[in-house]
Amino acid sequence: MRTRIAIASSALLALVFSLLAFALPAQAETGFHVNNGRLYDANGNEFIMRGVSHPHAWYAGETGSFAEIKSFGANTVRVVLSSGHRWTRNDTADVANVISLCRANRLICVLEVHDTTGYGDEGAAATLDQAVDYWISIQSAMQGQEDYVILNIGNEPFGNNASVNANWASATSSAIDRLRDAGFDHTIMVDAPNWGQDWSFTMRDNAQAVFNSDPDRNTVFSVHMYGVFDTAAEVNSYLNSFRSRNLPIVVGEFGHNHSDGDPDENTIMSTTRSLGIGWIGWSYSGNGGGVEYLDMVQNFNPANVTDWGRRIFTGTDGLSQTSREASVYGGGPDPSPSPTDPTTPPTGGCTASYAVVGQWSSGFQAAVTVTAGDAPISGWQVTWTYANGQSISSSWSANVTSSGSRVTATNVNYNGSLAAGASTQFGFLGSWNGSNSVPSVSCAVR
Known part of the structure; x- marks a missing residue:
């Protein structure tokens, strides 16, 4: 009888532990990580992105923009890279230099492949699988940078083609699996379909399954808010749908105007503040094709700030009011003062x-x-x-x-x-x- 009880007890304990192992999400062991729907840095402190996108792939010589973006108060810069499918490829050395510029200016680096934009609508667009090929090819630049770099697999990786968009969840999960199998421990950011705006709610309705498919449970979802989000009700409903389910969400791009409508940037900024959700404004400079009004500074000149730039930098709920530097940098810029730097004696405390x-x-x-x-x-x-x-x-x-x-x-x-x-x-x-x-x-x- 005792033997049977011991065997039964052991079996019961094994079942309990197996159920716990299934129920409890794995957590990333290095760098940024997600817990209970929020993003934390390597020190275990919550990090809320307040950033600006920089079109590095098309303006690779504008490396001074990193310091300028920092000077306006950003804690994050989202950097446009190219896998070579549509624009000039950013190679391993260039990506390593971008990361060093981010770190020198105490910015968290969100790196994204832009060639995937509008797949299904744009014939030249790369697939998410091809974007993963690129990340693996430049992996040496990313190794050891998990404290400072977030990997945004591909920008707006599906357009509005409904039959193609039906594959968003499976393609995204597959891309995450390949990156994890290749040894990437970074927080991974995934963009919504519908050119990032998810008006079909494909990402919203499949986010939990995609999150659960990540063995590290270290995925953040990114929605781009332009003309689809032109009312407060739409902004609030979408963001609260993620927050209420403890799923991590950021507004990975947004503007004050767009060819498809008039985004409600005031609600985007106020709601993200109240919910503790990150945002990254598009974009620092260099826009063309009729959306030049989305430049925050003209001609990459920080002395020529536009109205959109002022809204982002110093407006209500903008960078100056809401941006907090990642604790991995300790607050403020990244000096390494030498012992000879002059220090005042105690004066006034x-x-x-x-x-x-x-x-x-x-x-x-x-x-x-x-x-x-x-x-x-x-x-x-x-x-x-x-x-x-x-x-x-x-x-x-x-x-x-x-x-x-x-x-x-x-x-x-x-x-x-x-x-x-x-x-x-x-x-x-x-x-x-x-x-x-x-x-x-x-x-x-x-």
């Missing part, structure tokens, strides 16, 4: 240090680290005076003003309160001529 992060002909990027003293502070002000005529063109994570050579920086609403010994950082872009010496800085509590 805080100290500050200044470091040049990067420098090029006539331009530079710098970072200032502010550290509270032995007691908490609720606000800070940092000042310095340039000795060589340097000037600041743009900044992030601080309110920076200049009067002649004297510069004053004060905290913004989210980084003024610091616990004793805690630090925060802000950064800026500037110009120099002849010399770019590091100034002495001082910090005072506000």
Whole structure:
């Protein structure tokens, strides 16, 4: 009898454990990961994308755009790449350089293959399977970058052809399986059909099955919101359908206008804020074909910000109000101050240090680290005076003003309160001529 009970008990325990193994989702062990419908970075902190798309595949020489996008407050840049099916292929070395630019500017890199756009409607479009071939071919550039890179398999990989779109779920699951089998541990982002807008609800209705098919349960869904989403009801209904089911969703592209209608960008931005959903605006510069109004700056010049750029950068629920840097970067830009960087003695309960992060002909990027003293502070002000005529063109994570050579920086609403010994950082872009010496800085509590 005891033997039979022991056997039965063992069998029961085995059944319980097998059921638990089936019911509990696997979690990615490295880098970004999804849990309960939300995205977390490698430190285990929730990350909400606030970003800008950059058309790198068509403007590969505009590498300064990464620093400029950061200067406007983005925490993410979605980078257009080409597999070579429709445009010039971005090779392994180029992808590695793009990732290094993202990291140097403390941006999370969402990399996407654009050649898949409109498959089923566009004869030249690549398949998702061909996009996976490309990712495998440049995999060496991606290895070890799971903390900083999200893999967006293919941009808008199906058009409006209903018979082709019926394969969206199976093709997407197959693409994810191939990437996992090849050893990709990154968070994977998948775009909706219907040119990304999912008006047929194909992605919405099949998202759970696709998510479950990922052995890492580390897939994020991306909807593109243009003319289909021209009312608050449509925006709210779609996003809440994912949030209510604890399925991860981001607005991977959106605009303020489009050839197919007038998107409700105000609701897109307010609803994503209230629901804690990420978004990436389209796009920094270089648009053509009649949608030039979607440029955020003209001719890749950060001094020529458009109305759409101002809406994204500094408007209500825009980058300046809602963007928070990924904790893998620690907040602010990515300086590595040397021991010789001047640091003020304790003054008014805080100290500050200044470091040049990067420098090029006539331009530079710098970072200032502010550290509270032995007691908490609720606000800070940092000042310095340039000795060589340097000037600041743009900044992030601080309110920076200049009067002649004297510069004053004060905290913004989210980084003024610091616990004793805690630090925060802000950064800026500037110009120099002849010399770019590091100034002495001082910090005072506000």
